[in-house]
Structure formats: structure tokens, C-alpha cells
Amino acid sequence: MTATAPSYPSVVPESAPALVLDGITKTYRSKAGAVDALRGVTYHFPRGSFTAVMGPSGSGKSTLLQCAAGLDQPTTGVVVLGGVTLRGLSEVALTKLRREEMGFVFQAYNLLPSLTVYDNVALPLRLTGKRPQRAEVHAVLEQVGLGDKVKRRPAELSGGQQQRVAIARALITRPSVFFADEPTGALDSNSSRQVLSLLREATDRAGQTVVMVTHDPVAAAYAERVVFLSDGLIAGHLDRGTPGQIAAAMSDLER
Amino acid sequence: MFFLSSQTIRRHRHLYAGSFVALAVGVFLLGLAATATAATIAHGTANLVSITVTTLGDADAAPRPVKVPMSGEDVSGLQVVLSLVGTISGFITIFVIASTFAFAVASRRQELGLLRLIGATPRQVRRMIIGEALVVAVAASLTGALLAQLATPLLLSQASYTELAPVKLEPASPWVPLAIAVGIGLVVAMLGARSAARRAGRVGPIDALREASLESARIGPVRVIFGLLFLAGAIAMLALIRPSSGEGVVPLSMFTPMVLVVALTLLAPLIVPLLGRLWAMPLVAWTHVSGRLARSNVIATPRRSASLAAPILAISAVAGSMVLSLSFAADSAAATIRDTLRAPIVVTAQSMPTVSGVGAVDAGLPVQFVRAGAEDAQLEDAEGIDPAIASQTRALTPLSGDLSQLTGNTVAVSKQMAGFEHYQVGDEVPATFLDHQAVKLRIVAIVPDGLGVNPDFLLPLDLVRQHNPTAKPERLFVQPAPGVDPTELVTRLEHAVLATAWEADQADGVRQGNQLGLVLLLGPAAFYSAIAIANTLLMGSLQRRQEFVTSRLLGATPNQIRRMVLWESSLVGLVALSLGTAITVTVGILIRHAMTAGVADVPVTVPWGILLGIGGLCLTLAVGSALAPTSYILRVVSQETVVHQRQ
Numbered sequence A: 001m002t003a004t005a006p007s008y009p010s011v012v013p014e015s016a017p018a019l020v021l022d023g024i025t026k027t028y029r030s031k032a033g034a035v036d037a038l039r040g041v042t043y044h045f046p047r048g049s050f051t052a053v054m055g056p057s058g059s060g061k062s063t064l065l066q067c068a069a070g071l072d073q074p075t076t077g078v079v080v081l082g083g084v085t086l087r088g089l090s091e092v093a094l095t096k097l098r099r100e101e102m103g104f105v106f107q108a109y110n111l112l113p114s115l116t117v118y119d120n121v122a123l124p125l126r127l128t129g130k131r132p133q134r135a136e137v138h139a140v141l142e143q144v145g146l147g148d149k150v151k152r153r154p155a156e157l158s159g160g161q162q163q164r165v166a167i168a169r170a171l172i173t174r175p176s177v178f179f180a181d182e183p184t185g186a187l188d189s190n191s192s193r194q195v196l197s198l199l200r201e202a203t204d205r206a207g208q209t210v211v212m213v214t215h216d217p218v219a220a221a222y223a224e225r226v227v228f229l230s231d232g233l234i235a236g237h238l239d240r241g242t243p244g245q246i247a248a249a250m251s252d253l254e255r
Numbered sequence B: 001m002f003f004l005s006s007q008t009i010r011r012h013r014h015l016y017a018g019s020f021v022a023l024a025v026g027v028f029l030l031g032l033a034a035t036a037t038a039a040t041i042a043h044g045t046a047n048l049v050s051i052t053v054t055t056l057g058d059a060d061a062a063p064r065p066v067k068v069p070m071s072g073e074d075v076s077g078l079q080v081v082l083s084l085v086g087t088i089s090g091f092i093t094i095f096v097i098a099s100t101f102a103f104a105v106a107s108r109r110q111e112l113g114l115l116r117l118i119g120a121t122p123r124q125v126r127r128m129i130i131g132e133a134l135v136v137a138v139a140a141s142l143t144g145a146l147l148a149q150l151a152t153p154l155l156l157s158q159a160s161y162t163e164l165a166p167v168k169l170e171p172a173s174p175w176v177p178l179a180i181a182v183g184i185g186l187v188v189a190m191l192g193a194r195s196a197a198r199r200a201g202r203v204g205p206i207d208a209l210r211e212a213s214l215e216s217a218r219i220g221p222v223r224v225i226f227g228l229l230f231l232a233g234a235i236a237m238l239a240l241i242r243p244s245s246g247e248g249v250v251p252l253s254m255f256t257p258m259v260l261v262v263a264l265t266l267l268a269p270l271i272v273p274l275l276g277r278l279w280a281m282p283l284v285a286w287t288h289v290s291g292r293l294a295r296s297n298v299i300a301t302p303r304r305s306a307s308l309a310a311p312i313l314a315i316s317a318v319a320g321s322m323v324l325s326l327s328f329a330a331d332s333a334a335a336t337i338r339d340t341l342r343a344p345i346v347v348t349a350q351s352m353p354t355v356s357g358v359g360a361v362d363a364g365l366p367v368q369f370v371r372a373g374a375e376d377a378q379l380e381d382a383e384g385i386d387p388a389i390a391s392q393t394r395a396l397t398p399l400s401g402d403l404s405q406l407t408g409n410t411v412a413v414s415k416q417m418a419g420f421e422h423y424q425v426g427d428e429v430p431a432t433f434l435d436h437q438a439v440k441l442r443i444v445a446i447v448p449d450g451l452g453v454n455p456d457f458l459l460p461l462d463l464v465r466q467h468n469p470t471a472k473p474e475r476l477f478v479q480p481a482p483g484v485d486p487t488e489l490v491t492r493l494e495h496a497v498l499a500t501a502w503e504a505d506q507a508d509g510v511r512q513g514n515q516l517g518l519v520l521l522l523g524p525a526a527f528y529s530a531i532a533i534a535n536t537l538l539m540g541s542l543q544r545r546q547e548f549v550t551s552r553l554l555g556a557t558p559n560q561i562r563r564m565v566l567w568e569s570s571l572v573g574l575v576a577l578s579l580g581t582a583i584t585v586t587v588g589i590l591i592r593h594a595m596t597a598g599v600a601d602v603p604v605t606v607p608w609g610i611l612l613g614i615g616g617l618c619l620t621l622a623v624g625s626a627l628a629p630t631s632y633i634l635r636v637v638s639q640e641t642v643v644h645q646r647q
């Protein structure tokens, strides 16, 4: 089920994984004491793969995603994205990398409320200093099925439509890795299906890599592999599981 | 990034409305001050009548000729007031603008984080904030300039033929002054925006994923150090308010509270919780939950409470101190006039017919001369007197010298003037009369200050007549013949009043003059503070939407939330007002002591109405602008259901 011929051009050898986590630990320190959110995670995300990350609440899923995307510094360990080691990059270099290589979709608050759908999608291009091509923006919005909502503002869209705008915005820069944290967490099953299909399509058609945190076994079943996280450690994985198998594995984990 | 700025600014209208109004008003006042100054300058160059005098020169300055404008044409009083108004407006605008911009950034962390997440560099975020500020600043500055241009003729017609500008003023070309005002407005806005932008640049992409950041309760050591430095400076200034400071105490009474306000604002995160706890005691005893909640909210977020308290503290302290100081100044002026005037009757006419029962008539002739100093020359008020009569009708017993020698080219100088210029009996004062004749006046006596009755220089009558044959007395002090009852004599004289009535009139005049100064100087400051108070409390409440929603879901009734906000804003207001009162009382006591030294039985006039009015207005404004948005939010929220909870 893995994509065979990734169309995404890259200087990195095709065999190399899109994203490498090597011995990642993360300790949050606060007045209340230290929390070991991640306790040594090593994992390779193959190019063009769709991986779901599951685990009990507080197991460190969001922390993992944030460290992998360079939003937060791991306490120890190395993250390599598209051949680039994140540690030691300047804020500006990190931003450029994020802009060009990563796309983000979160559970809520993904869009700038002041901008129209069109402007939200075109924003990453503007930030790189490019003039957005109308046709390009429209094409992406057609792709997510929102060709007729170009002029709306986020407040005038349903939750599912907002998520699809967020995906369109992530798609437009053709990133090599998508990071999604519970992208369907606030959606009904119909909207969830649309959003998940779009992510699935990204890996199948364009060879992009998707890392998605979810609580929903049905959503996780869209991925070819589910990685289970427990107490800051990888507890195992399941390939091409059905929702039922995934749910069973989860309840095993939570016991 | 300009594209973004223009889009986001529309969305954050309410965040920028306060900045817009404050800046527009600031530029309006600056513009008005500038156009009016231009009018006075244009007037000055157009038809200035002046006397040229050569200064004396000293070790640092060679003698040079200077032009001194004649009193009839003097508009420098207006220029001084205008420059003061301009300075105060500019100063306060920086504060208000900086705080509103900072607020705008603080309440948008998530949005800025999202921008960073999708690829905006810190620099781009900074530029966006600067861009937003620029849009607001340009719009506000132009609006302010336009309003200033419209209001200029009105101001000039009001200012013409007044004590400050005894001439007719015409509007001059507005382009240069308004360009200056707009320029200052833009610079001030950019200064205020810069620190806000720098903070915005530090927002990380991860902030998009976190709940609105909780403030760190710690206050930085730098802030404490600066707070203590300002406090030390203020104490040094307070120590300067003493009898020997003379006229300097009036500006001190204005600037000392300002420095104290800055000090207390910096230290407020430490002080506010303490005072808050104190004031909350009756509240907690009296109410059930709402008082308790209000107390913990005020105490748990000291920084936020401090910034809400700051504008209330500022205006109550500055306005309170000024009002009290000027009232005490008028009190001491009244006492001085009372003590200086001995004659029981004052006739407000240029001459009087001979009437039986009149003992002595003190008909002093007012005159002006230009006094040359080491580096400049000044127009001075003087009066020609007959020393024999005047020493009966006024308190003129010399502190040194002999008043009976006041004949020929001589002068008697007031104690205050002698103190300023280090004059002693026997010194010579170089004077040029308005007939262009220069003479050297030998000092024969130093006499007590008689502000309101005597000018600083007293000359022989003949000398005045000689240099100004048309001089006429403005008022006559009348001493009845021995055995004649003044109350009876006054009924037989035209334009005559008893000295007590005249003294009361003079004191009223001083009070009215003070009132004009108060309105001119405090008006803009009060207006700004009102904006700042409303602004911070309004935005403070709008920011708490999520908290209100959660409280509602937990079962709090809208009324309970409203009561909590009511107690909270009252608590902050009371804390600020008690600090403001402390400053006012301290400054007031010192001023009173400085001004009444050496004068007995000075009346005490505390303008309770105005002082309580200031306090009441501050409280009403604070509570109102906290409650209004709360009610609005509660109304909107009752129709909504979903609370977005982030992962």
C-alpha cells in the first residue's frame, strides 16, 4: 500500500526516510516539578508513508509531534527532517524549513479569522515573498472541494470546511511532511472522512509523508501503520489494522 | 506584510480604537498648540513694538543687544502655556499608545503563533505589528491634524485679548505646524509600537497550540530597580518643596506627582496585591462568593491589576495634587494681600474728589521698565509711590534700608526679587524706561513681599511721572482721617469698597486665573487618562471571554459574574485611588507648609467638590468600562454553546 514512485523532487536519496527521530526525550520543568513527557523515542518515518500516532491521554503524542516539527526543542535526541538536522538551526532557518517542508493541521484554530479563505490559503506563499498565482490557489481549493467558498471568512464556514481550508493551505507549498494533531477531533464522521481522504491522497498521489495524532481508531485506519505511545515510550505498532483491531490494541495498551 | 497589516487591523478594530482615539487627540492638541504658536510668532514678527537694551554681560557672556517686546504686545505668556500643553500631550500620548499597543499584542498571542507556524519569520511578525501601528498612526495623525486646523480659529478667537495674549491673533499658514504635529504623532506611535512589536517577535509557533499564556507573576529586577530609582528621585523632589524654593514650588507640585506616579506604577505589582487584600476585607465579609473571587483575581494577577490601576493612579495623583496646590496657593495669596493692605478703603478709580474725613490717599502710578541682566533683559512691573503715604496704607516696613530715601533715581525691591537677584541695599539696577531713557536705580530698601498689592519694584512718584507723564493710578488706597469711621466714609465715596471686600475680590481673581491654568494643563491629561482607563478595563474584560464562558458552564449566573467584575474593578479603582490620595495629601501638606511660612492665619480652602469629583469619575469610568463589555459577552455567550478546547 506504500506509494511506489514518489513524485516529490528532492536531493535526498529516495530510500532515506522523510523524518527521523533518534533518542528523543523531553522533560517539562515547572514550579510543580519535572514531567518526562518523552523518555527516549527512536523512529523512522518512511517517505510517502501515512503514520498514525495513538496512545492514552498524556502519553506524549502532542509533545512528540511538536518536537518532530521543530516547534519545541527536545531535551535530548536528534530530529532529522528531509536530511536536515533541526538541532542548532537558527529561528529564521527553522521558519524557512517549516515554510517549505512542513504542513500543519490541528484540531482547532488553524486559520486567521481576519483573512478570507483565499487569503488564508495564499498566505504561506506571500510569506515566502512570492506572488500567489490565482489559478494555483483556486486549484488547491477545488482539490479540497471548496472552490465556491473562496471569498468567505473562517467564521462563515463549518468546522469540517475550516479543516479542509487548513489542508489546502498546507498543500499549496507542497511540503514533504504533514503534521496533524487530532485533525478530526471536533468533526462529525462525514467531515472526518473528507479530511482523512485528503491526507491519504497526499501520500498516494504526491508521495508526501503524513504524521497524524489521533484518538479515533477509524481515523487511524486510514494510515498504513499505527504507532502506539505509552508513557513517553513507543509501545508497539500495528500495520494495516482495521478500526476494530486498532481499538483492541488501544484498550490493551490502556489496561 | 503590509497586506496582512491592513487585513488584520480591520479584525482588531476594538483593540486599536483606543490607540486611534488617543493618538488623534494627541496630534489634535499638538497641532493646536503648534498652529497657535505659529500665529503668535506671525503676530510677533508682523507688528512687534520693542525696546532694544544691551545686557550687562558676565564671565560667560559678552554684553549684547536684546529686543524686549512691550507689554501691550506680549504673547510670550501664551507661548509658554502652549509649549507646556504640547509637552504634556506628547508625554502622555507615548504612555497611552505604548500600553494600548502592548495590550493588542498580548491578546493576540495565538494568532501571532499561528503566523509563525505557517512560516512567518519573527521579523515578518514584527513588521506586521509595525505596519498595523503605521496604518493606525497615519489615520489618527491626519484626523487629529484636520481637527486641529478646524479648531484653530476658535482657539485664537478665545485666546485673543486675554491676559496671556492681549492682542488679536490671526491664524498663520498651517502647513508647517501641522506637519510637525503629524510627524511627532507618527514618531510617538512608532516608539510605542516598537516595544510591542519586539514582544510580538518573541512569540513562538508553539504559542499557536497553547492556551492564552498565563502571565508570570514574577516582576523583573530591572523594573524594581527603576521603580526604586524613581521613588528616590521623587523623594528628592519632595524635599525641594520648602519655603525657600519660592515660585518654584508650583511646577514642583506638578512634576513631583508625575515622578511618584511612575515610581508607584513600576512597583505596583508589589503594592497592589497588598492594598487589594486590605480593601477586600469588608468586601469579603459583606458578600458571599463574588467578593472572594474578586479578591483572588486581583491578587493572583498582580501585573494585570497593576496595569488596570495605573491610569487611575496617574490622573488622580496629578490632578489631585495640582488642584490642592493651586487652592493653597490662592489661600496664601489671599493672606498676603490681607496682611499687606493696611488702608481700610479701596477706591477703584483713577482719581477722587476731595471729601471731608479722608486722611491720606495712596495713589500709586503703575509703570514698566526694562531691566538688564547679565545675559538677558526683562520687562518689569513697578509702581511709583509716595513713601510717606504708602508706608501708612501698606505694610512696607523695610527689612533693610530706609524707605524715606526713595527720591530721585532710586528703587525699593521686594524680598523675593532681592533673593532671586542677590540684590542688597546700595546696589544699582540698570533700567530703561519705555521712553527709551536708561537710568541706574540705586536700591534704598528691601521691603516685604506684597504679591497682589505691590509689584517687585517701587519707585519714587516723580521718577515715574518724569518718564511716563500719562501714567494713571489703577486703584487708590484710602486712609480715613483720625476718628472717622471707615464704614461711614466708604458710603460717601464713589467707586469705593471696604478693603476686606477688595481683598476677597483679588483672591477670587487669583482663583479664577488658577482655574484657567488648571483647565489648560489638566484638560488634555484628564482626557487621555479617561481614554486609558476605559481602554485598559474594556480590553481587560474582553480578554476574559473564555473565563466567563467557563464560569457560565460551571453554573455561575450572569449576575454573579457581573457582581464579581463589579467588585473587582471597584477594588482596583479603590487601590489606585488610595495611592493617588496618598500622593495628593503628601504633596498638599508640603506645599501648604512651603507657601504659608511666615504668614499667619492663612485660610484653608480644600476644594472637596473637585477632589471627590475626580475620585468618583475615575471609579465610575473604571467600573463602567469593565462592566459594559462583560454584559455584552454574557449576552453573546448565552446564545453560543461550543467551547473550543484545544488538545
Ligand SMILES: Nc1ncnc2c1ncn2[C@@H]1O[C@H](COP(=O)(O)OP(=O)(O)OP(=O)(O)O)[C@@H](O)[C@H]1O
Pocket (backbone or CB within 6 Å): A028, A029, A030, A035, A036, A037, A055, A056, A057, A058, A059, A060, A061, A062, A063, A064, B647
Ligand atoms: N507545556 C507543558 N508544561 C509542562 N508539562 C507539559 C506541557 N505540555 C505537556 N505537558 C505534560 O507532558 C505530558 C505529555 O503531554 P502531551 O500533551 O504530549 O500528551 P498527549 O498525549 O498529547 O495527550 P492528549 O491525548 O490528552 O492530547 C503530560 O503529562 C502533560 O501534562
Ligand SMILES: [Mg+2]
Pocket (backbone or CB within 6 Å): A061, A062, A063, B647
Ligand atoms: Mg495532545
